[in-house]
Amino acid sequence: MLEEYRARQLRQENSLIGRGFLMNRLITLTAGAVLLLLSLLLAPSVMxxxxxxxxxxxxxxxxxxxxxxxxxxxxxxxxxxxxxxxxxxxxxxxxxxxxxxxxxxxxxxxxxxxxEQNHDSLHKRKQTAMYKKQSVSSLTERKVQKQDSVAIKNGQEQSQTVEPLTGYTIVLDAGHGGKDPGAIGIDGTYEKDLTLATASKVAKNLKASGATIIMTRNDDTYISLEKRIKISNRSDTDAFISFHYNSFPIETVGGISTYHYTEDEDLELAENIQSGIMDHVSLKDNGTKQADYRVLKKNSDLSVLIELGFVSNPAELGEIKTETYQDNVAAGISEGIQHYFSH
Known part of the structure; x- marks a missing residue:
C-alpha cells in the first residue's frame, strides 16, 4: 500500500510539473508571437x-x-x-x-x-549649376568690380581680367598620388607630382577671385576614384576639374585636351577651359573630347578632365616641368573657369 501511495503521489507531481512546463512554454510562445506581430506591424514603416x-x-x-x-x-x-x-x-x-x-x-x-543618379538626374543636377551660374554672375556683376591681375606668358608679364567667383565651390582633383604615380616621364618624372603642382596653382588663382576650393588631395596621398567622386557629389560643388598629364608609346605625340562626359553642360565648361589654356601656352591644341572616364561619368556635378601635355614627349616634358609652364596653364584654366561662370 505504501509503495502504491508513493507511486500515485509521484505521478501527480510529474503531472503538475508537466502542466507548469507547458504553461511556461505557452506564455513564452505567446509573448514571442506578440513581439513578432508587433515587429511585422512596425518594421515596414521604419524601413x-x-x-x-x-x-x-x-x-x-x-x-x-x-x-x-x-x-x-x-x-x-x-x-x-x-x-x-x-x-x-x-x-x-x-x-x-x-x-x-x-x-x-x-x-x-x-x-x-x-x-537616382541615372543620366536624367545627373543632367538635372548639372543644370542646377548652370542656373546658379546665371543668377550668381548677374549678382556679382552688380556688386563686385573685375580685378586686374598679372599672368606670365613666355617670361613676360601680361595683364588679365579676374572674374569674381564669390558663391561658387570648385573641386580640384590632382590625378593619381601616393602608391599611384600615374604616367612616368622619360626622365623619371611622376605625373602625380605635376598634377598636384598644377592644381595647387589653380587653387590659389581661384581663391583670389573669391571661389571656395576643395582639393581631393593636398599632398602625395593615394585617393581612390570612388572617393574622389564622393568628395564632389557630397559637397555643394559647382564644378569638378581633374588634372592629368598624358603618355603615349610614340614620343612625337603631344598636345593638350579637355575631356567631358555630357554633350551640353560639361561640354561648355570644357570648351572654356581648353580655350583659356591655349591662350597661354604653345603646345598643340587637341581640342575637347567626349569620354566616359569614371570621375566624369559618375559625377553629379559639372565636371571635366584635362590632359595637360605628354610626359612621353621629350620636347613637351622639358616645357611641362618649368615653373613658367605651370603658371601659364594655371592661369589659362582659371580664366576658362571664370569665363564660364561669368557668361
Missing part, C-alpha cells in the same frame, strides 16, 4: 523611411563581396555583380548593411551609387 536603393558599380569582370560583418576579414556570404541593386538599411565604418539570401550582409560603400 520604408530609412532604406535606400543603390546600384553596384565595379569594374567589368569584378564582383562585390558580401560579408557577414562590416570588415574585410568577415566571411564571404555572397557576391554582387556590376549593375545589381542593393537596399541599404544601416552603415558602419565605410560598410553598409543589406540582406542577401535571407541573411544580413555587409558590402563596402564606395562601390555603391544611389539609383
Amino acid at each position: 520604408a523611411a530609412d532604406n535606400e536603393t543603390y546600384m553596384v558599380d565595379v569594374e567589368d569582370g569584378s564582383s562585390l563581396l558580401i560579408r557577414d560583418e562590416p570588415t574585410s576579414s568577415g566571411e564571404v556570404v555572397g557576391k554582387l555583380q556590376n549593375g545589381d541593386q542593393v537596399t541599404v538599411f544601416d552603415e558602419a565604418y565605410g560598410w553598409v548593411k543589406t540582406y542577401y539570401d535571407n541573411q544580413v550582409g555587409w558590402v563596402a560603400s564606395q562601390y555603391l551609387f544611389p539609383m
Whole structure:
C-alpha cells in the first residue's frame, strides 16, 4: 500500500510539473508571437523611411563581396555583380548593411551609387549649376568690380581680367598620388607630382577671385576614384576639374585636351577651359573630347578632365616641368573657369 501511495503521489507531481512546463512554454510562445506581430506591424514603416536603393558599380569582370560583418576579414556570404541593386538599411565604418539570401550582409560603400543618379538626374543636377551660374554672375556683376591681375606668358608679364567667383565651390582633383604615380616621364618624372603642382596653382588663382576650393588631395596621398567622386557629389560643388598629364608609346605625340562626359553642360565648361589654356601656352591644341572616364561619368556635378601635355614627349616634358609652364596653364584654366561662370 505504501509503495502504491508513493507511486500515485509521484505521478501527480510529474503531472503538475508537466502542466507548469507547458504553461511556461505557452506564455513564452505567446509573448514571442506578440513581439513578432508587433515587429511585422512596425518594421515596414521604419524601413520604408530609412532604406535606400543603390546600384553596384565595379569594374567589368569584378564582383562585390558580401560579408557577414562590416570588415574585410568577415566571411564571404555572397557576391554582387556590376549593375545589381542593393537596399541599404544601416552603415558602419565605410560598410553598409543589406540582406542577401535571407541573411544580413555587409558590402563596402564606395562601390555603391544611389539609383537616382541615372543620366536624367545627373543632367538635372548639372543644370542646377548652370542656373546658379546665371543668377550668381548677374549678382556679382552688380556688386563686385573685375580685378586686374598679372599672368606670365613666355617670361613676360601680361595683364588679365579676374572674374569674381564669390558663391561658387570648385573641386580640384590632382590625378593619381601616393602608391599611384600615374604616367612616368622619360626622365623619371611622376605625373602625380605635376598634377598636384598644377592644381595647387589653380587653387590659389581661384581663391583670389573669391571661389571656395576643395582639393581631393593636398599632398602625395593615394585617393581612390570612388572617393574622389564622393568628395564632389557630397559637397555643394559647382564644378569638378581633374588634372592629368598624358603618355603615349610614340614620343612625337603631344598636345593638350579637355575631356567631358555630357554633350551640353560639361561640354561648355570644357570648351572654356581648353580655350583659356591655349591662350597661354604653345603646345598643340587637341581640342575637347567626349569620354566616359569614371570621375566624369559618375559625377553629379559639372565636371571635366584635362590632359595637360605628354610626359612621353621629350620636347613637351622639358616645357611641362618649368615653373613658367605651370603658371601659364594655371592661369589659362582659371580664366576658362571664370569665363564660364561669368557668361
